[in-house]
Amino acid sequence: MTKTIRTEVVVLGAGPGGYTAAFRAADLGLKTLLIEKNSSLGGVCLNTGCIPSKALLHVSKVMSEINELKEHHVDLGAGIPNLISVRQWVESIIDKLTFGLKNMAKKRRIEIIYGYGKFTSSNEIEVNNDGGITIIKFNSAIIATGSHASKLPLLPDDPRIMNSTDALLLKNIPKRMLVIGGGIIGLEMATIYASLGCKITIVEIMESLIPECDKDIIRPLVRRIKKKYENIYLKTKVISVIPKENKIKVILEGKNVPENDQFDAILVAIGRTPNGNKVDVGKAGIQVDKNGFIATNNQQQTNIPNIYAIGDVTHLPMLAHKATYEGKLAAEHIAGHQVNIKNKIIPSVAYTDPEIAWVGLSETEAKLRNIDYGKGVFPWSANGRSLALARDEGLTKILFDKLTNKIIGAAIVGTNAGDLISECALAIEMGSDAKDIARTIHPHPTLSETVAMAAEVFEGTITDLYIPKR
Ligand code: FAD
Numbered sequence: 001m002t003k004t005i006r007t008e009v010v011v012l013g014a015g016p017g018g019y020t021a022a023f024r025a026a027d028l029g030l031k032t033l034l035i036e037k038n039s040s041l042g043g044v045c046l047n048t049g050c051i052p053s054k055a056l057l058h059v060s061k062v063m064s065e066i067n068e069l070k071e072h073h074v075d076l077g078a079g080i081p082n083l084i085s086v087r088q089w090v091e092s093i094i095d096k097l098t099f100g101l102k103n104m105a106k107k108r109r110i111e112i113i114y115g116y117g118k119f120t121s122s123n124e125i126e127v128n129n130d131g132g133i134t135i136i137k138f139n140s141a142i143i144a145t146g147s148h149a150s151k152l153p154l155l156p157d158d159p160r161i162m163n164s165t166d167a168l169l170l171k172n173i174p175k176r177m178l179v180i181g182g183g184i185i186g187l188e189m190a191t192i193y194a195s196l197g198c199k200i201t202i203v204e205i206m207e208s209l210i211p212e213c214d215k216d217i218i219r220p221l222v223r224r225i226k227k228k229y230e231n232i233y234l235k236t237k238v239i240s241v242i243p244k245e246n247k248i249k250v251i252l253e254g255k256n257v258p259e260n261d262q263f264d265a266i267l268v269a270i271g272r273t274p275n276g277n278k279v280d281v282g283k284a285g286i287q288v289d290k291n292g293f294i295a296t297n298n299q300q301q302t303n304i305p306n307i308y309a310i311g312d313v314t315h316l317p318m319l320a321h322k323a324t325y326e327g328k329l330a331a332e333h334i335a336g337h338q339v340n341i342k343n344k345i346i347p348s349v350a351y352t353d354p355e356i357a358w359v360g361l362s363e364t365e366a367k368l369r370n371i372d373y374g375k376g377v378f379p380w381s382a383n384g385r386s387l388a389l390a391r392d393e394g395l396t397k398i399l400f401d402k403l404t405n406k407i408i409g410a411a412i413v414g415t416n417a418g419d420l421i422s423e424c425a426l427a428i429e430m431g432s433d434a435k436d437i438a439r440t441i442h443p444h445p446t447l448s449e450t451v452a453m454a455a456e457v458f459e460g461t462i463t464d465l466y467i468p469k470r
Contacts, residue, residue: 011141016043022108057351060195113134114129115134142308147273176199205236234254360407
């Protein structure tokens with residue numbers, strides 16, 4: 001039997017974007033309904049993305065630190081951890097968080113409809129749960145259907161060829177693994193597997209790892225992982241993959257790389273594809289581009305004004321905090337708030353070792369756009385806290401507009417760079433100039449001092465470095 005429900009707001013997809021939008025809409029007094037095809041809420045972020053990967057990266061960090069102490073003849077005796085116990089630990093974190101979400105949805109009286117939702121018109125979505133059909137009639141809808149791992153068409157079907165979701169299950173630790181794609185996800189997974197004893201080779205088609213980030217920021221990471229990984233092949237293409245009984249043969253094309261190599265497993269991390277084409281948006285009149293992205297205006301509205309889109313399905317970067325931010329904007333606009341965000345300040349973080357984080361304009365972009373900028377760069381080798389952590393390879397770089405001295409971008413590499421970048425994001429949001437940042441008293445000894453000191457370098461007031469007068 002078909003059931004029909006009427007609601008003010010329906011949110012399609014319960015990832016970080018979707019559940020945030022639904023919670024905010026309900027808090028603003030709107031009758032809200034949330035549709036999710038999976039049995040648990042939280043989307044990629046909670047179930048197969050941010051949270052499980054960061055839990056495993058924590059294990060990886062502890063393992064690396066124990067191994068590094070061995071180099072100083074301190075043997076804490078840990079070998080490779082029991083994979084079952086690690087998996088159970090990760091699952092327990094996911095369970096805790098998804099249970100919390102369900103609870104919060106209930107308290108807000110948000111109705112959750114499980115099943116696969118598709119548009120049938122600009123005021124109606126049909127949800128199919130194993131043949132059980134629910135028709136949702138809505139005033140406003142928010143599309144939050146996220147993205148999925150992109151596939152390399154040339155790859156055969158073989159359980160040893162994984163995407164990030166498979167790799168996070170940690171079924172076994174291969175002896176040698178090829179990671180196709182040197183972006184954030186590929187490098188994070190490489191960090192995890194390397195610390196568990198897997199020999200890693202990375203192949204990246206571009207000339208640099210994490211190509212969207214400045215090369216000087218990537219350099220300390222490359223220096224460190226070069227010592228740990230078997231190979232890092234840049235400007236290299238995978239031409240074909242041939243599964244054999246014991247190994248997978250890979251044919252490569254690039255400068256100074258072997259023509260072929262053999263691996264026990266392959267991780268494909270070449271990016272993610274938005275799910276804009278999978279929910280019959282055409283029936284609602286919504287435009288989708290050829291890649292599957294749904295375009296929106298500054299209020300997150302699609303070309304059909306009562307239908308909004310947020311998160312991975314809209315535009316790059318595909319990040320959880322961008323999805324939640326956009327979820328709130330959409331819900332608030334539906335509730336009648338004034339919303340018009342022209343320029344979103346979205347920090348990006350690679351939770352590698354060392355971490356890499358950036359926000360605003362990169363130096364490469366500033367050069368390309370002929371922006372008249374100045375920069376302050378502070379090397380962590382002059383920071384007491386990083387020396388005390390025995391990790392002084394970091395760098396904090398801040399870009400300023402030469403005319404106004406206002407901060408326009410920042411990039412940090414080093415321990416906890418992902419936490420440090422928030423100060424720079426706030427400074428950009430607040431329109432701070434170099435003096436504001438330099439004169440903010442930062443606690444000592446901390447890594448956060450490097451942010452103030454990078455601003456001091458730009459200002460020419462730095463005392464923690466000696467820079468001869470020109
Ligand atoms: P999603 O999280 O993809 O959620 C979409 C939801 O919609 C899913 O629950 C899906 O089941 C549901 N859905 C889709 N179609 C339908 C339908 N037709 N009917 C019903 N339900 C549907 N980002 C960070 O910011 N920090 C990180 O550290 C980070 N680490 C990551 C690590 C990995 C390995 C991966 C893969 C991603 C990582 N990301 C990270 C990216 C982050 O997970 C995504 O940007 C974020 O989850 C996007 O949120 P979303 O709400 O747009 O979509």
